[in-house]
Amino acid sequence: MTGIWQDIKLDSEHKLPLYKQISEQVEKMVYQGKLKPGTRLPAERKLADYLQVSRMTITLANEDMKTKGIIRSQQGSGTFIMRGPRRERVHTKTKWQSNFVYETDTMNHGLEAIIKFGQNSESIQLARAGTAPEIHPGIGISECLAECLRKHPKLIQLPSPTQGYEPLHSYMLEWLKESELYPKKSEMMIVSGAMQGLDLISRLFLGPGDYVIVEEPGFQVASDAFTASGAQILRITLDKEGMKLDNLEQLLRNFPVKFIYLNPTFHNPTGITMSQKRRQDLLVLAKKYHVLIIEDDPTGLLYYGKKPAPPLKARDEEGMIIYIRSFSKYLFPELRVGVLVAPEGVITNLTKIKQRIDLHSNVLTQAAVYTFLSEGRLTPHLQRVRKAYKVRVDMVQEALSKSKAVSVQVPEGGIFAWCKLEHGLSSERLLDLALPDVSLVPGNWMSGTGMYENYFRLAFTNPSLEQLKRGLNKIVEIIDREDMKT
Amino acid sequence: MTGIWQDIKLDSEHKLPLYKQISEQVEKMVYQGKLKPGTRLPAERKLADYLQVSRMTITLANEDMKTKGIIRSQQGSGTFIMRGPRRERVHTKTKWQSNFVYETDTMNHGLEAIIKFGQNSESIQLARAGTAPEIHPGIGISECLAECLRKHPKLIQLPSPTQGYEPLHSYMLEWLKESELYPKKSEMMIVSGAMQGLDLISRLFLGPGDYVIVEEPGFQVASDAFTASGAQILRITLDKEGMKLDNLEQLLRNFPVKFIYLNPTFHNPTGITMSQKRRQDLLVLAKKYHVLIIEDDPTGLLYYGKKPAPPLKARDEEGMIIYIRSFSKYLFPELRVGVLVAPEGVITNLTKIKQRIDLHSNVLTQAAVYTFLSEGRLTPHLQRVRKAYKVRVDMVQEALSKSKAVSVQVPEGGIFAWCKLEHGLSSERLLDLALPDVSLVPGNWMSGTGMYENYFRLAFTNPSLEQLKRGLNKIVEIIDREDMKT
Numbered sequence: 001m002t003g004i005w006q007d008i009k010l011d012s013e014h015k016l017p018l019y020k021q022i023s024e025q026v027e028k029m030v031y032q033g034k035l036k037p038g039t040r041l042p043a044e045r046k047l048a049d050y051l052q053v054s055r056m057t058i059t060l061a062n063e064d065m066k067t068k069g070i071i072r073s074q075q076g077s078g079t080f081i082m083r084g085p086r087r088e089r090v091h092t093k094t095k096w097q098s099n100f101v102y103e104t105d106t107m108n109h110g111l112e113a114i115i116k117f118g119q120n121s122e123s124i125q126l127a128r129a130g131t132a133p134e135i136h137p138g139i140g141i142s143e144c145l146a147e148c149l150r151k152h153p154k155l156i157q158l159p160s161p162t163q164g165y166e167p168l169h170s171y172m173l174e175w176l177k178e179s180e181l182y183p184k185k186s187e188m189m190i191v192s193g194a195m196q197g198l199d200l201i202s203r204l205f206l207g208p209g210d211y212v213i214v215e216e217p218g219f220q221v222a223s224d225a226f227t228a229s230g231a232q233i234l235r236i237t238l239d240k241e242g243m244k245l246d247n248l249e250q251l252l253r254n255f256p257v258k259f260i261y262l263n264p265t266f267h268n269p270t271g272i273t274m275s276q277k278r279r280q281d282l283l284v285l286a287k288k289y290h291v292l293i294i295e296d297d298p299t300g301l302l303y304y305g306k307k308p309a310p311p312l313k314a315r316d317e318e319g320m321i322i323y324i325r326s327f328s329k330y331l332f333p334e335l336r337v338g339v340l341v342a343p344e345g346v347i348t349n350l351t352k353i354k355q356r357i358d359l360h361s362n363v364l365t366q367a368a369v370y371t372f373l374s375e376g377r378l379t380p381h382l383q384r385v386r387k388a389y390k391v392r393v394d395m396v397q398e399a400l401s402k403s404k405a406v407s408v409q410v411p412e413g414g415i416f417a418w419c420k421l422e423h424g425l426s427s428e429r430l431l432d433l434a435l436p437d438v439s440l441v442p443g444n445w446m447s448g449t450g451m452y453e454n455y456f457r458l459a460f461t462n463p464s465l466e467q468l469k470r471g472l473n474k475i476v477e478i479i480d481r482e483d484m485k486t
Numbered sequence: 487m488t489g490i491w492q493d494i495k496l497d498s499e500h501k502l503p504l505y506k507q508i509s510e511q512v513e514k515m516v517y518q519g520k521l522k523p524g525t526r527l528p529a530e531r532k533l534a535d536y537l538q539v540s541r542m543t544i545t546l547a548n549e550d551m552k553t554k555g556i557i558r559s560q561q562g563s564g565t566f567i568m569r570g571p572r573r574e575r576v577h578t579k580t581k582w583q584s585n586f587v588y589e590t591d592t593m594n595h596g597l598e599a600i601i602k603f604g605q606n607s608e609s610i611q612l613a614r615a616g617t618a619p620e621i622h623p624g625i626g627i628s629e630c631l632a633e634c635l636r637k638h639p640k641l642i643q644l645p646s647p648t649q650g651y652e653p654l655h656s657y658m659l660e661w662l663k664e665s666e667l668y669p670k671k672s673e674m675m676i677v678s679g680a681m682q683g684l685d686l687i688s689r690l691f692l693g694p695g696d697y698v699i700v701e702e703p704g705f706q707v708a709s710d711a712f713t714a715s716g717a718q719i720l721r722i723t724l725d726k727e728g729m730k731l732d733n734l735e736q737l738l739r740n741f742p743v744k745f746i747y748l749n750p751t752f753h754n755p756t757g758i759t760m761s762q763k764r765r766q767d768l769l770v771l772a773k774k775y776h777v778l779i780i781e782d783d784p785t786g787l788l789y790y791g792k793k794p795a796p797p798l799k800a801r802d803e804e805g806m807i808i809y810i811r812s813f814s815k816y817l818f819p820e821l822r823v824g825v826l827v828a829p830e831g832v833i834t835n836l837t838k839i840k841q842r843i844d845l846h847s848n849v850l851t852q853a854a855v856y857t858f859l860s861e862g863r864l865t866p867h868l869q870r871v872r873k874a875y876k877v878r879v880d881m882v883q884e885a886l887s888k889s890k891a892v893s894v895q896v897p898e899g900g901i902f903a904w905c906k907l908e909h910g911l912s913s914e915r916l917l918d919l920a921l922p923d924v925s926l927v928p929g930n931w932m933s934g935t936g937m938y939e940n941y942f943r944l945a946f947t948n949p950s951l952e953q954l955k956r957g958l959n960k961i962v963e964i965i966d967r968e969d970m971k972t
């Protein structure tokens with residue numbers, strides 16, 4: 001029991017109930033900086049004994065603090081202080097900060113860092129997921145857009161329905177059939193990247209008191225979108241067949257879970273693809289507990305060897321899955337074009353929300369993607385991408401094999417290699433030493449539990465082949481250096 | 487004490503604490519439809535006496551229900567049931583609706599209708615705000631994008647910072663100076679249309695219990711964005727000098743208002759421009775009551791005669807104004823490009839939120855706008871637009887003067903004409919009779935009070951000149967028809 005908790009002074013005569021007194025004093029300590037974000041709270045029983053109050057009082061205090069976003073419970077690992085002390089960042093006479101209701105400080109900051117790395121053209125980007133220069137379709141897309149605009153200058157003057165620019169929307173319906181997905185027109189919408197899809201879903205489905213199950217490690221930006229809507233996150237680890245279903249059922253039995261968010265094919269960051277058996281069992285479980293599934297599938301078409309199983313959505317007899325696909329990894333991220341497949345009633349409502357967010361995704365880009373696809377350029381492009389990325393993943397494997405202190409989980413598709421450091425070496429230490437020359441993503445940036453300090457994620461699709469080789473060698477060289485151990 | 491509360495049955499032996507029993511039973515009644523949204527809860531003390539529990543128990547029950555979003559306290563006016571009963575709209579085995587938390591039904595449906603009108607290429611669009619064919623820059627923009635992409639194909643491969651594609655962002659800073667706005671780099675961001683700006687602001691600033699003041703009539707899509715974040719809307723009418731400040735001060739005195747949202751130049755829909763005197767007084771009031779201002783300025787550069795006063799933001803010594811400008815009316819709406827100016831601390835946080843929404847606005851469009859602007863094409867383009875729209879507004883005035891039953895408030899700029907029907911004629915009736923040939927916006931679609939039944943808004947920039955003439959004549963013909971009176 002650390003000293004800080006002694007500062008909580010309770011007064012049973014006070015007009016405020018005890019639980020409120022506790023919650024407000026903790027909040028004060030947080031804002032004064034006495035309690036740092038990440039601090040673990042004592043077990044409820046311990047704190048109750050210590051403050052000589054009922055356990056219920058502590059439970060209520062915690063509930064109150066969760067509502068305010070001061071603390072958050074991590075499944076299994078305890079309850080932690082979330083916010084940092086109030087900072088005055090605004091140089092203006094008006095106190096804007098005091099009016100904010102959206103807590104941006106609680107967000108996972110990996111994304112900011114990754115974007116910042118991306119701005120530095122000097123360094124070798126192994127953190128950010130980009131498109132390899134040798135197969136970048138930017139020129140092709142802009143050429144056929146230019147060509148197409150010369151022929152039909154009015155193309156970009158068609159108003160776009162919120163659900164998507166008509167020509168692209170229709171083309172998508174056809175294209176999805178290759179993945180055994182057969183949505184009706186009313187069951188699909190174009191979104192400004194998969195992230196907008198996740199944001200729309202969070203707004204439609206999630207509020208305080210809701211629970212969402214995600215993969216651990218996993219795509220933290222999604223978890224941020226869910227928590228931004230007030231949901232609590234429950235995390236489940238993966239084995240080589242994907243999400244562990246025994247743990248899943250345990251959670252489904254004990255929590256009112258709204259949906260399961262997962263990336264079953266070439267999982268980010270581990271590269272694991274959920275087995276056929278596991279997929280069937282997952283659908284059975286989801287049906288049994290009436291829980292919805294959000295299937296994020298950004299790289300399913302980037303297989304190096306044999307084509308993976310079709311999306312979960314292709315086996316969705318219950319209509320309980322929302323499927324999201326993005327073009328960020330198939331074409332390039334700067335386009336911000338994604339597609340979302342869901343039951344009609346869901347699309348109708350997501351569309352209404354999108355209408356209030358950006359009216360519709362912009363037409364110029366939708367027209368560009370449409371022309372590229374409709375000229376049949378995507379299929380040959382994807383074949384080139386698969387070949388190119390196989391070369392790169394082999395390069396990663398070969399380079400990292402030079403050190404005994406690191407092992408790499410070689411994926412069968414996708415754009416990430418998930419690597420493990422031996423002898424308790426820290427990946428954040430590795431990043432510190434690698435920057436500014438090389439960037440990578442420490443395991444804990446992909447984790448909600450902070451239990452992946454020895455892992456790191458390499459995005460091998462971004463730099464030129466020559467840069468990639470140099471970057472990998474640099475990493476291996478650092479890993480074996482003495483100062484990694486300190 | 488209404489009967490409904492008798493249905494709450496408490497059991498002190500039950501494993502659930504009393505406050506939980508109350509909260510869960512109320513939730514049940516809400517979902518069964520027994521308690522309607524908007525129902526006021528009895529005063530805590532009254533309910534406590536009635537249920538023979540401690541007042542604390544009621545306080546905790548209410549807090550629990552607030553957390554779940556079942557009830558909400560309105561400053562001063564009490565506590566109310568928020569959610570409606572669950573509805574089943576989806577034709578799928580999974581009950582999606584029962585999981586929705588975002589109430590799309592409460593939205594103003596004018597926007598949906600206007601977009602739907604836009605899809606019908608047969609009808610003459612006087613509802614939707616578009617760009618006139620004779621000055622549509624689509625071809626010019628696509629030409630110089632194509633040209634520019636031939637020269638620099640890698641242009642669209644630059645990762646875009648969330649705050650905006652670097653070349654466009656820098657150019658904007660220069661361009662804003664023409665409007666007497668001198669933001670620093672850190673005080674401006676590119677957004678996917680003004681609507682995304684309003685959405686970001688709502689998320690950062692607004693939560694349940696917040697109040698926002700808007701103009702009545704006004705841009706209802708903005709009010710929707712504010713209410714979607716749980717804010718309450720207060721409405722103030724305009725006189726010929728703009729928002730009525732006596733009413734404003736009355737509200738500021740009585741409500742904890744977070745911000746005032748207004749469109750001071752060529753107001754949508756009335757076309758009114760706030761007078762110099764009124765602008766000064768508004769800033770004094772805002773300072774006195776420490777209230778923030780959101781200035782929406784979509785058409786300020788589209789003046790037909792003399793240039794209007796600079797934006798309020800240009801006189802913002804307190805740093806209390808967020809300024810939003812869009813290119814939808816200067817170039818064309820399908821581009822979805824806008825710019826937002828605010829104090830650094832606000833931009834920092836809006837940027838963090840945008841990062842979770844769409845990472846960044848897409849690069850292709852930002853590059854297109856950049857090339858068009860940087861080649862100096864915007865200034866001559868805007869001159870053409872002003873001339874073209876002056877011709878059109880004169881046409882509206884001339885056409886409508888043919889009927890004694892309608893009068894038009896002629897604007898000095900912008901793209902809308904605000905028209906009034908005499909003899910209590912209804913504009914929704916007018917729309918019914920005009921469709922499908924001609925569309926327009928009934929006054930009540932631009933109102934939160936439903937007091938503008940006799941008004942309608944004409945967007946005169948959309949169709950060809952010939953179509954516009956036909957559309958206007960059709961409207962006049964209908965207004966004077968017998969069946970308008972029924």
